[in-house]
Amino acid sequence: MNIEEYRGIWVFLEHKDGAIVPVSLELLGAGRRLADKRGVPLSGILIGDGVKGLAAEAIAYGAETVYVYDDPIFHHYRTESYMRAVIACVEKYKPEIFLYGATSTGKDLASAVATDLATGLTADTTMLDVDAETGLLEASRPAFGGNIMATILCKKDRPQMATVRPKVVKALERDPERTGEVIEEPVELREEDIRTKVLDIVRHTVKKVRLDEADIIVAGGKGLGGRVGFEMIGEFAKRIGASVGGSRDAVEAGWIEHSRQVGQTGVTVTPKIYFAIGISGAIQHLVGMQNSGLIIAINKDSNAAIFQACHYGIVGDAFEIVPMLTEAFDQALREEVKHG
């Protein structure tokens, strides 16, 4: 492998329901920064069925070139089909750095591609940088369950690949005036060669709240002691129109379901307001919410780490404070109704 031959920053453009997913747009933003530092072009790779039109979006968000693989065989994401397109593209155009969103699809795809290309892949990256001279991608991520941060390098193999967590880098401003090239690539795959078939896709019918889209989150931890505690903060959340989340301890104790887990092995959230109630503030949890706009912590233990990570903290009994806060909101609501 001649490293010199590999040039350019690529982003895998994941799409859903006719739009490019936010993390891919974010990666174009990060990719732009890396590309400028290295003085190389930024490209996107778009694979799907009837997705050509999305290439323009990618360009509006910073891609200079978009390689398109458009074919009914790519209608649903499948490892075996997408992987072949990606590998063909990489072998043809040789990027030096290739970024994917750390989504279920992105991680699945990148793992398979990295093995076939025998190259390095860093998972769940939260910080990206590149050395302008050596071209080494510095992909940093929490490791050991979030207890440490590690920077991973891929020195001798190309492309250097990384899956990147949503919401850790920012997309550029959308600029429809931006121009770029759309290159449609030939697809030589046959359906018979793909060994899996998507029989059905079942979306949750009750539109489950997307914690990562909520403006306000009220999260509870071990300090709440049980389901009763969660009912209490649930009441509060209802009053203020917030979504409820939980720490890993609370999820593992069965007080709240896994889809609401905030943290390293759960969801990363960036709400405008985040209430951490009865949560100690272990690193694994902080990693999932520390970029929230306003963080309020309530905990009985004055030494809890959460107080180092919040904007405002109350050392007190949640079972006392939260109902009082709920009542304050109730009262305000009553005032408004009275005078409204």
Place this chain on the structure above:
Amino acid sequence: MLHIVACIKQVPDTKIIKMNPKTNTMDRSSAPAILNPYDAHAVEEAVRLKARYGGKVSVVTMGPPPAVKAIRKCIEIGADEGYLITDRAFAGADTLATSYSLTKAIEKIGTMEPIDLIICGKMTIDGDTGQVGPGIARRLDIPPLTSVNKVVEMDREAGQAIVHRKLEDGYEVIQTTLPCLLSVEKEINEIPYSTLPNMMRAARYQPVIWSVEDLGIVDRTKLGLKGSPTIVAKVWPPDKPKGGEMLQGSSEEQVNRLFSILMNKKELFHKSGATEEGGVQ
């Protein structure tokens, strides 16, 4: 009769492990070594498939000699055989080198008895990557299916299986050929209390132990540190943000102060809590 191979790993319990503040490394003695929780669910799923369709469950792990304990844990869950590949040559392996080494072991197990299914946990709690499973699948050229949270059915004769793959907002139903590799979510099953006979079998069990020599033809440049494209260049404790303002006074005063701070963002609060579901279901 299915032959299922489960890939497992012994990991430090990262929930309670402590950092050595002086060296910025993990103090492994501060946390016990456990069977990776996701892998435990993978083994349990394999055991359930065995109960359903008949067959055998073998587990394989790459690790230092104490990893034998993790294999015994799998026997407690109901696995039949365990294989430990251990060798200094494996040290320093990243996910690419690990998937290579495990693949070699799996190939050897396969020569003794053909394998219908490979199953592993979605990820480890110390590596947190989830990359080894798909890596093994690619090397064996079988379909990888990640984030599986249900196995609907397995048909060995027809060489097919149907599973559910978890998506961000639901799941997809996928049909795949066999053999294939499944990496599973914890929610796929609950692990029951092991039976006493399984506990006794596990306590007596001696796993098969292989070194690199036992694995047949191996490209040593693909093992361990040598075979790892990625290296950890730097390690540091996560940034601790500065402390927040602690609200003082009696509970009343604290709540009042907090309330007025929140009222600065009044526009965010819906009057009647009318989001799709404000609150816990």
Place this chain on the structure above:
Amino acid sequence: MAEKFDVIVVGAGPAGTACAYTLAKQGVSVLLLERGEYPGSKNVMGGVLYRKMMEDVIPGFYKEAPVERPIVEQRFMMLDKESATTFSYKGMEWGKEPYNNFTVLRAKFDQWFADKAVEQGALLINETVALECIVKDGKVVGVRTDRPEGDIYADVVVLADGVNSLLAKSLGFHKEFKPDEVALAVMEVLKLDKKVIEDRFNLEGDQGCTIEIFGDSTKGILGTAWLYTNKDSLNIGVGTMLSGLIKHKLKPYELLEYVKTHPMIRPYIQGTEQQEYLAHLIPEGGYRSMPKIVGDGVLVVGDAAQMVNAIHREGSNMAMTSGVIAAETIIEAQSTGDFSEKSLDVYRQRLMDSFVGEDLKKYKDATHHFEKYPHYFEQYIPMINRAASQMFTVDGTSKREKQRKIWQGIGTVGDKIKIARDLFQAWRVMK
């Protein structure tokens, strides 16, 4: 068909493991059941392991066992609020083979000990609770555990399940222990640099020291506190009669805090870092509280049989010895195949003839006596301290004058007679 062993031992503490080891060594098939995650995880001990009894099980064990320090000095402190009178013996003979006592950390030591039993052929199963004995025609034939398919059978079941033995209770061998038959002990392991320990306790190399503390440390309740040296940590703990705690409305950790901040103790634990906090019950009833320890197909060993000599803080050695004697009894019974109570009663006889029985009998009234008459602690220790202070304070008074004052200080003639009688009583219960 549930499996059958020759012997099932319930509890992998010192008694159970000593029994399992001795049996396995002789080729007896033995199942050792432990409810904790690993042997030692549920055990608490002040920390002193007695070499002799351990060697009776495994000769030369200290060459490879994870012991902390061989004890070369034993100190006894009699504490008042701001003073202490201390006696100690230090002997170099205890610092070399064959040694006398060692400090150990239970979690480490018990695991090693159990591994040894496994090496001999015992089958160790952890994380499994024995719920009750399986009884058929009045004979114990096995054990029911909390796991599915959890019944297991044996010729003899050895109950080594500790002070709260569910199994002994379920067989009706004893009722619930009363508060005056049991002590509650709480303990902390405090991290301290090896060199500092050696400096502070005046030790060389890996030597160790134990300090037993009486008097104000337990605020007048019958009990003792202790401070032991491990390799790079200290064990500090306090144990008192449960009845005393109830009577004085004290919480055990409050007592421990009091001890840790006591002016006579504080300097010893300066600069330590809390590593672990443990608590446990200790049988204190002694001889008078010993339950039935032999039945058809069943033997009771260790704390489950209340074998603790509180006065000399000996428990684990009695436990081990009882485990060994039980094993030997079973091995002999195997030749006749008679595991009835009558046949197994040899265990009880041998146990009572050994130092275990002898010591328990000797002190059978001691605990109760000192509990009934708290003034030994509340009055006499302060009195001794005051006397010592007066005697050794050089303030210009003549020595004769001092002696007269001290003698007067003891009180009236009636008080002195009372003291004499108390000393006599104490001698009687201790002899």
